[in-house]
Amino acid sequence: MSGRAAILNTIKNNKPAATALPFIDVSAAIQYIDLLQQYKTVLESIGGSWQELNNEIELEAAIQSITGTSTAVVNTMLSLPKDLAGVDAVALEPTAIAIMKGLVAVAENAAIWVTEEQMVNRLLPFICQQLVLVINEHDIVPTMHHAYKKINVAATGFGVFIAGPSKTADIEQSLVIGAHGPIGLKVIIVKNKYV
Amino acid sequence: MKVGLFIPCYIDQFYPQVGIATLQLLEKLGCVVEFPLLQTCCGQPMANSGFAKLSKGCDTNFVNNFSNYEYIVAPSGSCVLHVKEHLQSEDNPELAKHIRASVYELTEFLTDVLKITTLDASFPYKVGMHNSCHGQRGLHLSSMSETVAPAFSKPGQLLQMVKGLQLSYPQRVDECCGFGGTFCVFEEAVSVKMGKDRIKEHTANEVDYITGGDISCLMHLEGILKRQGSNTKTIHLAEILNSKL
Amino acid sequence: MKDHASLAEQFIKDEARTDWHDETLWFVRQKRDKAAYGLPEWEQLRTWASEIKDHTLSALDNYLVEFETNAIANGIKVHWAVDAAAHNKIVYDIMKAQGVKKLVKSKSMLTEECHLNEYLQQQGIEVVDTDLGERIVQFRKEPPSHIVLPAIHLKKQEVSDTFHEHLQTEKGNNDPQYLTHAARLHLREKFIESSVAITGVNFAVAETGGFVVCTNEGNADMGAHAAKVHIACMGFEKIIPKAAHLSVFLRLLARSATGQPITTYSSHFNKPRHGQELHVVIVDNGRSRQLGREDFRNSLKCIRCAACFNTCPVYRRSGGYSYHTAVAGPIGAILNPNLDVQAYSDLPFASTLCGSCTNVCPVKIDIHQQLWKWRQVVTEEAKVPISKKMGMRFMAWILDCNVNYKAAGKIGRWVMRNLPFLVKNKLNPWYKQREMPDAPKESFKEWYIKNKKA
Numbered sequence: 067m068s069g070r071a072a073i074l075n076t077i078k079n080n081k082p083a084a085t086a087l088p089f090i091d092v093s094a095a096i097q098y099i100d101l102l103q104q105y106k107t108v109l110e111s112i113g114g115s116w117q118e119l120n121n122e123i124e125l126e127a128a129i130q131s132i133t134g135t136s137t138a139v140v141n142t143m144l145s146l147p148k149d150l151a152g153v154d155a156v157a158l159e160p161t162a163i164a165i166m167k168g169l170v171a172v173a174e175n176a177a178i179w180v181t182e183e184q185m186v187n188r189l190l191p192f193i194c195q196q197l198v199l200v201i202n203e204h205d206i207v208p209t210m211h212h213a214y215k216k217i218n219v220a221a222t223g224f225g226v227f228i229a230g231p232s233k234t235a236d237i238e239q240s241l242v243i244g245a246h247g248p249i250g251l252k253v254i255i256v257k258n259k260y261v
Numbered sequence: 262m263k264v265g266l267f268i269p270c271y272i273d274q275f276y277p278q279v280g281i282a283t284l285q286l287l288e289k290l291g292c293v294v295e296f297p298l299l300q301t302c303c304g305q306p307m308a309n310s311g312f313a314k315l316s317k318g319c320d321t322n323f324v325n326n327f328s329n330y331e332y333i334v335a336p337s338g339s340c341v342l343h344v345k346e347h348l349q350s351e352d353n354p355e356l357a358k359h360i361r362a363s364v365y366e367l368t369e370f371l372t373d374v375l376k377i378t379t380l381d382a383s384f385p386y387k388v389g390m391h392n393s394c395h396g397q398r399g400l401h402l403s404s405m406s407e408t409v410a411p412a413f414s415k416p417g418q419l420l421q422m423v424k425g426l427q428l429s430y431p432q433r434v435d436e437c438c439g440f441g442g443t444f445c446v447f448e449e450a451v452s453v454k455m456g457k458d459r460i461k462e463h464t465a466n467e468v469d470y471i472t473g474g475d476i477s478c479l480m481h482l483e484g485i486l487k488r489q490g491s492n493t494k495t496i497h498l499a500e501i502l503n504s505k506l
Numbered sequence: 507m508k509d510h511a512s513l514a515e516q517f518i519k520d521e522a523r524t525d526w527h528d529e530t531l532w533f534v535r536q537k538r539d540k541a542a543y544g545l546p547e548w549e550q551l552r553t554w555a556s557e558i559k560d561h562t563l564s565a566l567d568n569y570l571v572e573f574e575t576n577a578i579a580n581g582i583k584v585h586w587a588v589d590a591a592a593h594n595k596i597v598y599d600i601m602k603a604q605g606v607k608k609l610v611k612s613k614s615m616l617t618e619e620c621h622l623n624e625y626l627q628q629q630g631i632e633v634v635d636t637d638l639g640e641r642i643v644q645f646r647k648e649p650p651s652h653i654v655l656p657a658i659h660l661k662k663q664e665v666s667d668t669f670h671e672h673l674q675t676e677k678g679n680n681d682p683q684y685l686t687h688a689a690r691l692h693l694r695e696k697f698i699e700s701s702v703a704i705t706g707v708n709f710a711v712a713e714t715g716g717f718v719v720c721t722n723e724g725n726a727d728m729g730a731h732a733a734k735v736h737i738a739c740m741g742f743e744k745i746i747p748k749a750a751h752l753s754v755f756l757r758l759l760a761r762s763a764t765g766q767p768i769t770t771y772s773s774h775f776n777k778p779r780h781g782q783e784l785h786v787v788i789v790d791n792g793r794s795r796q797l798g799r800e801d802f803r804n805s806l807k808c809i810r811c812a813a814c815f816n817t818c819p820v821y822r823r824s825g826g827y828s829y830h831t832a833v834a835g836p837i838g839a840i841l842n843p844n845l846d847v848q849a850y851s852d853l854p855f856a857s858t859l860c861g862s863c864t865n866v867c868p869v870k871i872d873i874h875q876q877l878w879k880w881r882q883v884v885t886e887e888a889k890v891p892i893s894k895k896m897g898m899r900f901m902a903w904i905l906d907c908n909v910n911y912k913a914a915g916k917i918g919r920w921v922m923r924n925l926p927f928l929v930k931n932k933l934n935p936w937y938k939q940r941e942m943p944d945a946p947k948e949s950f951k952e953w954y955i956k957n958k959k960a
């Protein structure tokens with residue numbers, strides 16, 4: 067018997083009687099009076115920073131000033147060299163700053179959903195030294211339940227919730243920001259609808 | 262109200278004053294208390310050591326002694342929990358079921374059945390509360406630090422009725438003292454270390470006494486306190502509630 | 507033979523260090539409490555998580571097949587391994603086909619359980635663990651002592667010494683920031699060089715054929731997205747029915763583990779990236795047997811958050827190594843006897859049954875009840891005399907108990923005279939660090955007969 071058949075057979079014989087799935091009543095979840103404020107507070111508590119902008123024009127200016135600080139900036143919100151998706155780790159490693167759009171932001175934990183479509187290259191949001199995520203204020207939802215209602219996890223080959231910069235506390239439980247991924251995460255929150 | 266008094270074996274042998282206090286307290290509160298004379302160990306030490314099947318004799322004896330009571334009360338959360346969870350009778354499963362539902366730990370009997378709101382007791386000392394795990398997490402005598410729920414404490418509620426008593430809790434309000442039944446000898450090193458750590462937090466509160474609803478935990482803490490030459494003493498909750506100092 | 511009680515005794519000999527270990531983990535427990543109390547629906551979430559897992563176990567074969575079908579449609583190669591050896595061989599065969607001799611691996615307790623590193627090293631393959639804690643213990647040739655915080659038993663001076671030796675960091679520089687940065691530089695090189703990456707799996711979603719990996723460091727992603735081949739290894743109980751269920755588990759996992767509202771990265775892998783190979787290895791290794799044990803099957807609901815470790819007053823004071831196995835702590839004490847009841851017969855006894863583990867468990871596993879039940883099984887099944895594992899005093903007591911029970915048939919009264927903590931004997935372990943209770947003039951019964959019996 068193949069491993070597969072053996073495993074499935076034993077499971078079939080040994081599994082308990084059927085039980086029902088619970089109904090996940092999202093209204094039972096915590097409610098925040100001010101989603102934006104909650105989002106910003108949590109983001110700060112996990113080592114991220116934020117900048118609030120009113121509109122697209124301000125965003126362009128802000129991005130420009132970020133790009134001005136370094137030559138190694140990849141902004142996936144602009145039209146890109148076609149081959150970014152295929153660029154390998156060696157070539158990407160020097161990336162100082164990556165800028166990309168986030169689709170949904172979650173107030174309870176400051177996580178932002180980004181998919182392969184926005185990052186273009188899966189390694190980019192992890193290998194860069196600084197990550198900048200751009201969100202619309204109205205894409206902030208209260209909890210993960212709301213987030214999963216808004217996203218389709220299988221829409222692309224890869225998607226990730228990113229909450230703050232990479233971190234570790236593996237040495238005596240002392241929190242260190244900047245483990246293997248970015249050392250900094252900045253979230254730009256645009257008030258008025260932006261693409 | 263007729264009550265069958267269940268006195269765990271180590272109370273009978275080593276802490277008779279706890280049994281006496283329990284009996285006097287219940288009588289003061291208007292109960293008719295009977296102590297079935299042929300009772301013995303409830304079988305918990307064996308069951309917790311992996312020999313539940315050997316404790317059948319204990320179960321039978323327990324059923325024989327306590328089947329005639331509407332309420333069975335014991336000053337021990339641990340033994341009550343054992344009876345509630347594990348008492349079986351092959352000959353008379355219904356009777357065992359009845360007993361499992363009728364057995365009460367002393368404090369819950371006072372707060373939930375007798376529903377007392379005042380108590381004629383005084384104990385002018387600083388007292389540290391030790392939440393015994395079986396009473397707390399097993400019988401839900403008080404809220405637990407791990408779960409998100411409103412705070413309450415049945416023993417705390419009772420101690421508040423005692424005049425002159427200054428109640429304090431250790432920093433880790435419901436960490437286990439390390440007694441753990443036969444754990445106290447099979448895992449002697451961890452057991453004692455856990456006990457020492459509980460004591461450290463109580464003595465930081467400068468308590469005169471450490472109290473609780475389980476003499477087993479208190480016996481363990483007392484053993485360590487005495488070895489340390491400490492002035493802090495242990496006392497069972499029943500003794501405080503029955504005290505008029 | 508190793509047993510928990512004597513390994514723990516060894517650990518506690520250094521009392522200051524034991525205090526430090528206890529306090530460090532208690533701090534993590536407190537962070538968990540704070541996070542849990544931050545959500546009024548916490549207990550409801552635990553109930554949902556528990557019910558989703560119960561349901562999943564009751565239809566596990568169907569969900570695994572659904573997962574497999576969808577994963578294959580996504581371009582993932584799915585493998586099945588009945589045991590650790592099969593799992594290790596599958597991984598090795600993929601390596602061989604690639605013709606590569608080294609790989610990077612992010613944290614996976616399953617690969618620890620299967621002893622993958624040792625196996626691959628024997629085949630001449632270099633494994634680089636990329637989780638910082640795991641890299642530290644790997645340099646030191648130690649196993650992880652905790653499933654979430656692998657190097658929690660080490661002090662920063664020790665990490666500094668290790669890094670000085672292996673990464674040429676400044677001698678005596680104990681700054682965690684400095685040491686972490688050194689590891690970052692070292693491991694970035696490894697990520698970039700490596701063409702094969704292994705990750706664990708936190709959740710595999712039947713509905714989508716994809717899986718989720720959670721890290722704070724970003725090491726799983728650095729490895730997986732840089733490599734040509736990504737191998738994800740999972741115990742079959744990692745499956746959940748739907749993507750929407752991830753919300754329940756992701757809300758619970760990091761809060762229970764470290765008190766964070768979520769891990770930095772919750773990465774959802776659905777398809778290999780263009781030109782990449784993506785493998786999933788589904789492992790049984792005793793799980794299907796555990797599924798058949800009615801009393802113990804719900805241990806398979808575990809999401810490996812380690813909250814039960816951090817709250818366990820015994821674990822905190824005895825350290826991970828006292829459990830002499832890959833998955834320590836309360837959950838380890840109910841999982842390992844299923845794998846080898848002889849070797850792990852001591853673990854169900856490494857607990858006071860205080861029940862704190864059950865209360866913190868985000869999927870509501872009745873851990874302390876299972877510990878009690880395992881004790882009953884162990885005393886029946888363990889062929890190796892328990893005396894070997896538990897020390898002579900245990901055996902002597904139990905034997906006596908047995909003999910006297912059979913002889914006298916009056917077990918209760920025997921126990922009263924022979925409770926191990928009441929026997930006045932200087933060899934009694936009770937007496938080593940504790941005084942005996944004073945013997946009163948009369949027993950309660952004697953008093954009662956004298957004073958009360960009408």
Ligand code: SF4
Binds near residue numbers: 814815837868
């Ligand atoms: S048993 Fe529960 S608390 Fe322990 S690691 Fe598993 S999920 Fe977490």
